[in-house]
Amino acid sequence: MSATSPNPSLGLQSKRWNGLRNILEREGPFCKDDFSPSPDNLEFLQTKCKVLVIGAGGLGCELLKDLALMGFGDLHVIDMDTIELSNLNRQFLFRRSDIGASKAECAARFIQNRLPTCRVTPHFAKIQDFDDTFYQQFHIIVCGLDSIVARRWINGMLLSMLRYDSDNTIDVSSIIPMIDGGTEGFKGNARVILPGFTACIECTLDLFPPQVNYPLCTIANTPRLPEHCIEYVKIIQWDKENPFNVPLDGDDPQHLAWVYERALERANQFNITGITYRLVQGVIKHIIPAVASTNAVIAAACATEVFKIATSCYDSMANYLNFNDLDGIYTYTYEAEKSDTCLACSNAPQVLPIEDPNTTTLEDVIKLLCESARFQLKSPGLTTVFQDGKKKTLYMANVKSIEEATRKNLTQSLGELGLQDGQQLTVTDATSPTAMTLQLKYQTNEIEMN
Amino acid sequence: MIKLFSLKQQKKEGEQSARGGQQKKASAAQLRIQKDINELNLPKTCATEFPDPDDLLNFKLIICPDEGFYRDGRFIFNFRVGSNYPHEPPKVKCATQVYHPNIDLEGNVCLNILREDWNPVLTISSIVYGLQFLFLEPNPEDPLNKEAADVLQCNRRQFEVNVKKAMRGGYVGETYFECCLIK
Numbered sequence: 001m002s003a004t005s006p007n008p009s010l011g012l013q014s015k016r017w018n019g020l021r022n023i024l025e026r027e028g029p030f031c032k033d034d035f036s037p038s039p040d041n042l043e044f045l046q047t048k049c050k051v052l053v054i055g056a057g058g059l060g061c062e063l064l065k066d067l068a069l070m071g072f073g074d075l076h077v078i079d080m081d082t083i084e085l086s087n088l089n090r091q092f093l094f095r096r097s098d099i100g101a102s103k104a105e106c107a108a109r110f111i112q113n114r115l116p117t118c119r120v121t122p123h124f125a126k127i128q129d130f131d132d133t134f135y136q137q138f139h140i141i142v143c144g145l146d147s148i149v150a151r152r153w154i155n156g157m158l159l160s161m162l163r164y165d166s167d168n169t170i171d172v173s174s175i176i177p178m179i180d181g182g183t184e185g186f187k188g189n190a191r192v193i194l195p196g197f198t199a200c201i202e203c204t205l206d207l208f209p210p211q212v213n214y215p216l217c218t219i220a221n222t223p224r225l226p227e228h229c230i231e232y233v234k235i236i237q238w239d240k241e242n243p244f245n246v247p248l249d250g251d252d253p254q255h256l257a258w259v260y261e262r263a264l265e266r267a268n269q270f271n272i273t274g275i276t277y278r279l280v281q282g283v284i285k286h287i288i289p290a291v292a293s294t295n296a297v298i299a300a301a302c303a304t305e306v307f308k309i310a311t312s313c314y315d316s317m318a319n320y321l322n323f324n325d326l327d328g329i330y331t332y333t334y335e336a337e338k339s340d341t342c343l344a345c346s347n348a349p350q351v352l353p354i355e356d357p358n359t360t361t362l363e364d365v366i367k368l369l370c371e372s373a374r375f376q377l378k379s380p381g382l383t384t385v386f387q388d389g390k391k392k393t394l395y396m397a398n399v400k401s402i403e404e405a406t407r408k409n410l411t412q413s414l415g416e417l418g419l420q421d422g423q424q425l426t427v428t429d430a431t432s433p434t435a436m437t438l439q440l441k442y443q444t445n446e447i448e449m450n
Numbered sequence: 451m452i453k454l455f456s457l458k459q460q461k462k463e464g465e466q467s468a469r470g471g472q473q474k475k476a477s478a479a480q481l482r483i484q485k486d487i488n489e490l491n492l493p494k495t496c497a498t499e500f501p502d503p504d505d506l507l508n509f510k511l512i513i514c515p516d517e518g519f520y521r522d523g524r525f526i527f528n529f530r531v532g533s534n535y536p537h538e539p540p541k542v543k544c545a546t547q548v549y550h551p552n553i554d555l556e557g558n559v560c561l562n563i564l565r566e567d568w569n570p571v572l573t574i575s576s577i578v579y580g581l582q583f584l585f586l587e588p589n590p591e592d593p594l595n596k597e598a599a600d601v602l603q604c605n606r607r608q609f610e611v612n613v614k615k616a617m618r619g620g621y622v623g624e625t626y627f628e629c630c631l632i633k
C-alpha cells in the first residue's frame with residue numbers, strides 16, 4: 001500500500017493507479033465511441049465523480065471497499081441500521097466494538113482511515129429522509145439493498161427527477177444511472193438502470209422472488225413444518241391474544257420471545273421439532289442467510305458498472321445479470337425489456353396549459369380530457385399529492401362511494417382546490433394500461449385567495 | 451447507447467432539478483392501486499366503501515350473495531394495501547362474523563391468491579371475484595373453521611341449516627353469531 005498520504009494530489013500521482021492509467025489513457029478496440037483517452041478520466045474519477053452507495057450492509061461494505069480501491073474519491077453512503085453481532089462475519093468494515101453504532105458512520109470511518117485519498121460522507125438515515133435536491137448531487141447511484149420497498153422508492157425518485165424537452169424527449173443530463181445489486185443466499189443479480197431509457201424496477205417487478213407464504217389452512221390445521229407453527233402464532237394467535245397491544249415487531253426481543261414460546265407449544269402439540277429462537281427471528285423478519293462470497297461477486301459486478309459509466313471506457317452491461325453459486329457457478333446476462341405499460345417509467349408528465357386557475361373548474365379539466373383529440377379518455381380517475389405529502393382524490397366516477405364524496409370538487413376551481421402551478425395530477429382511465437401524469441401549467445400565475 | 455456523461459462537471463447540491471423540490475409524485479403502489487380501483491368492474495353483488503376517499507389504500511368490500519348458502523347475507527371485508535403492493539398482496543380480513551369453512555372467527559380468510567398464489571399481475575378485481583366465489587362454493591378441503599368444514603363435508607343439509615341460523619343471529623354450537631341478513 002503506497003497511498004497513505006492524505007494529500008490527494010500525491011494520491012493521483014501514486015504508482016498504484018498505473019493499472020487504471022493503462023485503461024483510461026490508451027485507446028482500445030473495445031472502447032465506447034465517445035471515449036477519449038486522457039489523464040482527465042482518472043482525475044474525474046478521483047476528484048469530481050460523486051457516487052452514492054445505498055446500504056452499508058453485506059453488499060454495501062463490499063461496494064465501498066471496491067469503489068474506494070478503484071480510485072473513486074467522493075463517496076456517500078446511506079444506511080439507517082446499526083451494527084449487530086450477527087453482521088460481523090461478512091460486513092468486514094465493522095468490529096465487535098462497533099456493535100450498536102451506525103453502519104454508515106463506521107463504514108465511512110473505516111474506508112477513510114484505510115484509504116485517505118477517498119472521502120466518504122456517511123448519512124445515518126433512511127433514504128426517504130432526503131428529497132430530490134439531495135439525490136441531484138450524484139453522478140451515479142449504486143444500491144446494495146435488501147428491501148424491495150426501498151428499491152422501488154429510489155427508482156421512483158430517480159424517475160421523477162427526469163427533465164423533458166419540449167418535444168417530450170428526456171433531457172439526457174437529468175439521468176442519474178442506478179446500479180442495483182441484490183443477493184439472497186447463493187443467488188444474486190446485478191443490473192444497470194438508466195431511468196427512462198432501460199427497464200426500471202417496476203418494469204420487472206415480477207422478477208423479484210415472491211415472499212414465501214404458506215397456505216393459511218395448512219398453517220391453521222395441518223402444520224408439518226416448524227415454520228408453519230411460527231406463522232400460525234404470527235398471523236392468527238398474535239391478533240387474537242394481542243399480548244402487548246401493539247403490532248408484532250420483529251426487532252423487539254420481548255415479542256420474539258412470546259412468539260417463540262407459543263410456537264414451541266404448538267409444535268409440541270403436532271409433534272413437530274425444530275423450533276429455535278433463531279428460526280423464529282428468521283421467519284418473522286424474512287431473513288435469508290447471507291453468503292459472503294455471493295455479496296463479493298455481485299458487488300464486484302456493480303462496481304465495474306459504476307466504473308464503466310463514470311469513465312465511458314466501455315459499454316455498460318445490458319442490463320441484467322443473474323448469478324448463482326449454489327452448485328458450481330452459473331451466470332447469465334440478458335436485456336430486461338422496458339415495459340411500455342410500466343406505471344412508473346412510461347409515464348412522462350404531460351403539460352396541461354390552464355388559462356386561469358381561478359375560473360377553470362375540475363369539471364372543465366375532466367371534460368377536456370374526455371373530449372379533446374389529444375387525450376380521448378372515457379371516465380378518468382384523478383388524484384394528486386400536495387407538497388406536504390398529503391394525498392387527495394379529486395374525482396373518480398367509477399366508484400360509487402368515492403364519486404359521492406368527491407362530486408363537490410367538480411364545480412370548484414383549481415385554485416379553490418389548492419392546486420398549484422406545476423402540480424402533478426395522476427390520471428387513470430380504462431383507455432390506457434398505464435397511468436398518466438398531467439402537469440398543470442398556469443398562464444396567469446396568480447391565485448386569488450379568499 | 452446514449453451518451454451519458456456530458457456531465458463530467460461537478461454536480462452541486464441544491465442545483466435546479468426537474469422538480470426543484472416542488473411537485474410530489476405518487477408512489478408506485480399508489481399509482482397501481484388507483485389504476486386497480488378506477489377499473490374495478492364490480493359484480494352486482496359487490497360494492498366498495500372508502501371511509502376516507504383520499505386514502506385509496508384502505509377500504510371495505512361488501513358482498514351480498516344472491517344465490518347459494520349465503521344468499522341475503524351481507525359480509526364486509528377490510529382491505530389494507532401496503533406500500534409494497536403489488537409485490538405483496540393486500541391484507542384482507544372479514545369484519546363480519548361468518549360460519550364458513552374458509553373463514554375463521556377472527557376474520558382470517560383462506561384464499562390462495564391472498565397468500566401463496568399471489569402474483570403482481572393479479573389485481574383487486576381478482577381478489578373480489580375470489581371472495582365472491584368463496585360464498586358460492588365454500589371449500590371444505592381447505593378449512594380454517596374446521597367444524598364448519600366437517601359439517602359441510604358430512605351433511606350438506608345440516609350445514610345449510612347452520613349457515614341460516616348464524617346469519618339470522620344465534621348460536622351454532624358454542625359460538626354466537628350476529629345477524630347479518632340484508633332484510
Ligand SMILES: [Zn+2]
Pocket residue numbers: 199200201202203204338339342343344345346
Ligand atoms: Zn418501468
